[in-house]
Amino acid sequence: MAQVATPALAAGVTLPKGTKTLKDGSLRLPSGYWLRDDGTIGHARLKTRRERIVEDWQLYTFLILPVAFFLIFKYVPMLGNIIAFREYRLGDGYFGHGALSLKWFERFIQQDMFWTVFTNNLIIGLVSFAVCFPLPIVLALLLNEIKWSKFKRFVQTVSYMPHFLSVVVVVAIIWEMGTSTGIINTVIRFFNPDAVAVMSDPNAARPVYWISEIWQTTGWGTILYLAALTTIDDQLYEASRIDGAGRWRQTWHITLPGIRHTIVVLFTLNIGTFLAVGFEKLLLIIQNGTYLAQANVISTYVYQVGLASPSSYALGAAIGLFEAVIGLTLVLSVNALSRRLVGSSLW
Amino acid sequence: MTQLDNPTASTSATATAGAPGSRHDDTSPAKRGQNPTKIKDSRGQTIFLIVNVVILIGVVLATLIPFVNVIAKAFSSASAINAGRVTFWPVGFNLTTFQQIAGDPAFWGYYRNTVMYTVLGTLISLFMTATYAYAISKKELVGKSFFTGLAVFTMFFAGGLIPNYILIQKLGLMNTIWAVLLPSAIAVFNLLVMKSFFEGFPTELEEAARVDGLKTYGVFFRIVVPLSKAVLATMTLFYAVAYWNSWFPASLYLTKADNLRPVTIYLRNLMQSNFGNEAAAGQSPDMMVQINANIKSVAIILTMLPILCVYPFVQRYFVSGVMLGAVKS
Known part of the structure; x- marks a missing residue:
């Protein structure tokens, strides 16, 4: 690289102070012009970072507020987790006080309650995933077979609707339907007159959550599959029909492979986050004390330990950090696994 | 053959x-x-x-x-x-509870707060998201991948409930509207949707505007924004629905500010057993029974009504937003 600049140097040119050698070997003069290795002078200015920032400073002002937002409201709380390793008393600074220790972690690991909510979390998360992941695929395949577009659009519009409701509204609707005089119990009592009201049955806690999740997510979840389905070439279906393939074979050999990529990506995205169950919904669901035993999960437990009185911020933060680290590990390992197994990953 | x-x-x-x-x-x-x-x-x-x-x-x-x-x-x-006789059609039609809630200034106070959070929050979020997305969509931005990564990382790892709560306390935002508005100012998913939209924006237009002497502010607000109405409409809807439906920050941070609570909190409080009695207090016994029986249903309807009314007409914007986001991942 050094010999590149020789034409100019060999010609005995004294280079002004502040001249820099660039990556491609040419020389950049302080005036902003640059000297190519063949001795010609570049007309375009090759700007330094600072010059680029100064020249388009307005673009960089766009960064100020959002970066401040991310630092203050996202990154500072990440650092705030340090209290999980220390003590925090009211009146302490943001990062608590005392020496670093793992005592809060040791404490919750010894709690029976922690393992109860951990197990609840696993069961609720796994079943939610197992049910809520495939249903949109099935619904999308069924919708895809409908050629009468008005009917198709009607079904789509209706089935997307629950996605837009507040969890408060959803849980309030469940309560209204689940009371002893509600519609659900009217139906159940028709078959079994002695049945307990849904809201008074502790075993109903998880099914209530799962069914409400199905209700809210299935329709909305079809969007990406329906989009992928429209990209499948019609000629494939015609060719298979000539080959004598029936509807099932077409679905199996053309339709499903056609949306395979979408399925894999969404599978990877969702299984990595299966532990992150609907915190806000469960927090409302366990307001019904009957449901507390089976529907209490890690995140709602953090709320109880950390914020309901009497509260321990440090212990709550420790449990919360534990969950966040497990969540991150899951996402990363699922991603690595999918890259190795199916050759497609999210990043 | x-x-x-x-x-x-x-x-x-x-x-x-x-x-x-x-x-x-x-x-x-x-x-x-x-x-x-x-x-x-x-x-x-x-x-x-x-x-x-x-x-x-x-x-x-x-x-x-x-x-x-x-x-x-x-x-x-x-x-x-x-008696459990109501299924799909009103039995013993009456509007007592509707009249009761409609005549209750407290309820409209909650409702007005929800409208305020929705309008203010959406404006703040839209401005922050659009400007940041525009900046990180530019190839010439020094540190582009750093600023993108800064946002994306927060999708995978978050500080958690307790540190967030203490932060709001330390910043002195407890019982102010900012506790609800600021922590959720940028949703990273929406940010990435906008970023991918801006990346596909034809550069010729912006270059032409620059030749005419516009700087970034001018280019962004006079050229890019007017031509991004579709994606901005989508983002507006995403944010507006999120703010309309939001209840948890309010329940967490507005513990002593009754007058700032949104209508979702009103509904949440109704779900707690004896709040219905309070709302019906001071009424005749018959009316109390009536209000207790269906005040939740009425509140549910009033809370979700605006969304359900607007939703069918704007559905396609939501769908297009999801698709744009999918292109990214």
Whole structure:
């Protein structure tokens, strides 16, 4: 690289102070012009970072507020987790006080309650995933077979609707339907007159959550599959029909492979986050004390330990950090696994 | 045909020999008797279609029944509700509870707060998201991948409930509207949707504007924003729905600010057992019974009504937002 600049140097040119050698070997003069290795002078200015920032400073002002937002409201709380390793008393600074220790972690690991909510979390998360992941695929395949577009659009519009409701509204609707005089119990009592009201049955806690999740997510979840389905070439279906393939074979050999990529990506995205169950919904669901035993999960437990009185911020933060680290590990390992197994990953 | 195929088949491996042979065996009868197969095919198709339509109607009903039931309850009499006689149609039609809530200034205070959070929050979020997305969509931005990563990382790892709570305390934002508005100012998913939209924005337009002497502010607000109405509409809806539905930050941070709470908190409080009694306090016994019976249903309807009214008309914007986001991942 050094010999590149020789034409100019060999010609005995004294280079002004502040001249820099660039990556491609040419020389950049302080005036902003640059000297190519063949001795010609570049007309375009090759700007330094600072010059680029100064020249388009307005673009960089766009960064100020959002970066401040991310630092203050996202990154500072990440650092705030340090209290999980220390003590925090009211009146302490943001990062608590005392020496670093793992005592809060040791404490919750010894709690029976922690393992109860951990197990609840696993069961609720796994079943939610197992049910809520495939249903949109099935619904999308069924919708895809409908050629009468008005009917198709009607079904789509209706089935997307629950996605837009507040969890408060959803849980309030469940309560209204689940009371002893509600519609659900009217139906159940028709078959079994002695049945307990849904809201008074502790075993109903998880099914209530799962069914409400199905209700809210299935329709909305079809969007990406329906989009992928429209990209499948019609000629494939015609060719298979000539080959004598029936509807099932077409679905199996053309339709499903056609949306395979979408399925894999969404599978990877969702299984990595299966532990992150609907915190806000469960927090409302366990307001019904009957449901507390089976529907209490890690995140709602953090709320109880950390914020309901009497509260321990440090212990709550420790449990919360534990969950966040497990969540991150899951996402990363699922991603690595999918890259190795199916050759497609999210990043 | 079969005879022509055989020599080639015998030269190739046995596994492949079967395939072309059987394929032709399949097609030749089909070609000979096209009519029978077609009829058989269409009959199966008709049965499938009927089953499919029945299933989809089932999906529609399953989705609508909870709404219909709650609406029926909201207009029914207490005696019918408490006897469990209300299913899909109001029994003993009356509007007592509606009149009661509509005449309750406290309820409208909550409602006005929700509108305020929705409007203010959406404006803040939209401005922050659009400007940041525009900046990180520019190839020439120094530190582009750093600023993108800064946002994306927060999707995978978050500080958590307790540190967030203490932060709001330390910043002195407790019991102010900013505790609700600021922590959720940028949703990273929306940010990435906008970023991918801006990345696809034709650079020629911006360059032409720059030649005409506009700087970044001018380019962004006078050229890019007016031409991004579709994506901005989508983002507006995403944020507006999120703010309208939000309740948890309010319940967490507005513990002593009754006058700042949104309507979702009103509904949440109704769900806690004895709040209904409070709302009905001071009324005649009959009226108390009536209000207790369906005040939740009425509140549910009033809370979700604006969204359900707007939703059918703007649905396509939501769908397009999801698609734009999918392109990114």
